[in-house]
Amino acid sequence: xxxxxxxxxxxxxxxxxxxxxxxxxxxxxxxxxxxxxxxxxxxxxxxxxxxxxxxxxxxxxxxxxxxxxxxxxxxxxxxxxxxxxxxxxxxxxxxxxxxxxxxxxxxxxxxxxxxxxxxxxxxxxxxxxxxxxxxxxxxxxxxxxxxxxxxxxxxxxxxxxxxxxxxxxxxxxxxxxxxxxxxxxxxxxxxxxxxxxxxxxxxxxxxxxxxxxxxxxxxxxxxxxxxxxxxxxxxxxxxxxxxxxxxxxxxxxxxxxxxxxxxxxxxxxxxxxxxxxxxxxxxxxxxxxxxxxxxxxxxxxxxxxxxxxxxxxxxxxxxxxxxxxxxxxxxxxxxxxxxxxxxxxxxxxxxxxxxxxxxxxxxxxxxxxxxxxxxxxxxxxxxxxxxxxxxxxxxxxxxxxxxxxxxxxxxxxxxxxxxxxxxxxxxxxxxxxxxxxxxxxxxxxxxxxxxxxxxxxxxxxxxxxxxxxxxxxxxxxxxxxxxxxxxxxxxxxxxxxxxxxxxxxxxxxxxxxxxxxxxxxxxxxxxxxxxxxxxxxxxxxxxxxxxxxxxxxxxxxxxxxxxxxxxxxxxxxxxxxxxxxxxxxxxxxxxxxxxxxxxxxxxxxxxxxxxxxxxxxxxxxx
Numbered sequence: 102x103x104x105x106x107x108x109x110x111x112x113x114x115x116x117x118x119x120x121x122x123x124x125x126x127x128x129x130x131x132x133x134x135x136x137x138x139x140x141x142x143x144x145x146x147x148x149x150x151x152x153x154x155x156x157x158x159x160x161x162x163x164x165x166x167x168x169x170x171x172x173x174x175x176x177x178x179x180x181x182x183x184x185x186x187x188x189x190x191x192x193x194x195x196x197x198x199x200x201x202x203x204x205x206x207x208x209x210x211x212x213x214x215x216x217x218x219x220x221x222x223x224x225x226x227x228x229x230x231x232x233x234x235x236x237x238x239x240x241x242x243x244x245x246x247x248x249x250x251x252x253x254x255x256x257x258x259x260x261x262x263x264x265x266x267x268x269x270x271x272x273x274x275x276x277x278x279x280x281x282x283x284x285x286x287x288x289x290x291x292x293x294x295x296x297x298x299x300x301x302x303x304x305x306x307x308x309x310x311x312x313x314x315x316x317x318x319x320x321x322x323x324x325x326x327x328x329x330x331x332x333x334x335x336x337x338x339x340x341x342x343x344x345x346x347x348x349x350x351x352x353x354x355x356x357x358x359x360x361x362x363x364x365x366x367x368x369x370x371x372x373x374x375x376x377x378x379x380x381x382x383x384x385x386x387x388x389x390x391x392x393x394x395x396x397x398x399x400x401x402x403x404x405x406x407x408x409x410x411x412x413x414x415x416x417x418x419x420x421x422x423x424x425x426x427x428x429x430x431x432x433x434x435x436x437x438x439x440x441x442x443x444x445x446x447x448x449x450x451x452x453x454x455x456x457x458x459x460x461x462x463x464x465x466x467x468x469x470x471x472x473x474x475x476x477x478x479x480x481x482x483x484x485x486x487x488x489x490x491x492x493x494x495x496x497x498x499x500x501x502x503x504x505x506x507x508x509x510x511x512x513x514x515x516x517x518x519x520x521x522x523x524x525x526x527x528x529x530x531x532x533x534x535x536x537x538x539x540x541x542x543x544x545x546x547x548x549x550x551x552x553x554x555x556x557x558x559x560x561x562x563x564x565x566x567x568x569x570x571x572x573x574x575x576x577x578x579x580x581x582x583x584x585x586x587x588x589x590x591x592x593x594x595x596x597x598x599x600x601x602x603x604x605x606x607x608x609x610x611x612x613x614x615x616x617x618x619x620x621x622x623x624x625x626x627x628x629x630x631x632x633x634x635x636x637x638x639x640x641x642x643x644x645x646x647x648x649x650x651x652x653x654x655x656x657x658x659x660x661x662x663x664x665x666x667x668x669x670x671x672x673x674x675x676x677x678x679x680x681x682x683x684x685x686x687x688x689x690x691x692x693x694x695x696x697x698x699x700x701x702x703x704x705x706x707x708x709x710x711x712x713x714x715x716x717x718x719x720x721x722x723x
Contacts, residue, residue: 125152126271131200136160147291151265159245164216167223174205206230214244229254270598280308282353322429326421331390333421338383345645353387367415371422546678555712564706583615584633592628592640
């Protein structure tokens, strides 16, 4: 008895649908590509509930003849290729004939269409791959496809759909890419009844402005480069709009959005003389080439392509971007002369200032207005408009002014980590004993040497201070008494859809850490205050770092923020090589807490040698 069976068409259609239709964005992609292939110059996309409830795409393209309407929903039914040779020179976005068949297999779909050669159009309704009816229908020339209830007949697949807002973000991302690939087409994009985009079919630069805003559109460099039968056009960003990830890089090959690591590397290498390490350029580039030199039949999602001459493609993109950059930008070496910080506080100015001791720290000159919030946060109102990165050579006294938290008294309540080394039964078990130690001096301008009755301690001044700053801030978080710095001018954070949703998901955690952050319009947040320890923080860089790797941050957001605090504490702490006075050393010892003898990154900062060890080294005892 045979065990091999030919599967029913409904089963095979659902299996095929799994390869083509992964999520609502997959449907939008296939339908928009069909509209473009039909020659439409006006395309409307409407979605409800992230595309899970409904997706509608309608256009003014060539339409589908009534006699072809039934055939259009069958697998591998297409008007775009007819012979094997056609696969070697594909000029359309679609060609497999799988899209509509896959869509109707897992949805409830209605297609209404009319061609210029018909007096009246037609309508077909298909549910789960089964045709319910075909009838005449008056409608304008073009095609309208309404797709409802995605995966209604495959509940297992439906369970793996994400939140509607996440699915919506993916759809929006693809619509934006099509707007940039085909700026001559007028696109209207409606989300839950609200118009998101309504372009007039003008220019790529206009659409970049619509999508990314003024900052990026004002820092664009046009690319128009030809070599042999290949041409690269579009825009790249100058060094002012570099990013911490590749999320702002868009590549089209013959109008098809693709991902290609080789081309990304070619562009990145062209920026070597213009960007700092760890930064990535913005670009929207399109490659046009002979159809026979390209293979798009690599994967059903059509995001991957193969080139007949990959080395040439690399060279073309590298040359195109390099030429545009060198004609419009100065290499980074031109900016590497020393920058004078006019706002740097001098030692003489410090001498003129008299500190005012307060519970929450030390301020200078005059009392700054402090406001306590309902959560116990302390807000310090200060002009931060002249923030600049701290000079590595800044002295201890300058640090006192630039970061008042350095002088704050640690509360004795800090919860100690029982898993790290501590000095049991030692004379340095508490802050007071540390303060009474005899200071011998500093070794190599880095290690403080202090003596007790029967031992010598070597203390890494940088790591010890780093621990102090970290513990102070973590204590503030624990007791919900975070000192926050109000910004003179709020920082406006404009994001893409998926980035906005990501920050929104972790908004409460950021608030717990002292960020005052609120929604401020479409895909935008307003940050009006930051934790005081982050008062010199580059908010642009901070959020770029978070967004550079969604996955890693999403797994352990708390650990990421703690690491950020540890890094900030490291940068704010006094440095190795800084010469400290006895008074400053005494202050540092006074701030040290007992128990935790490692910096936040795990490096020990206290080494002890007993008198007995010294006597053994000098053979006084055996």
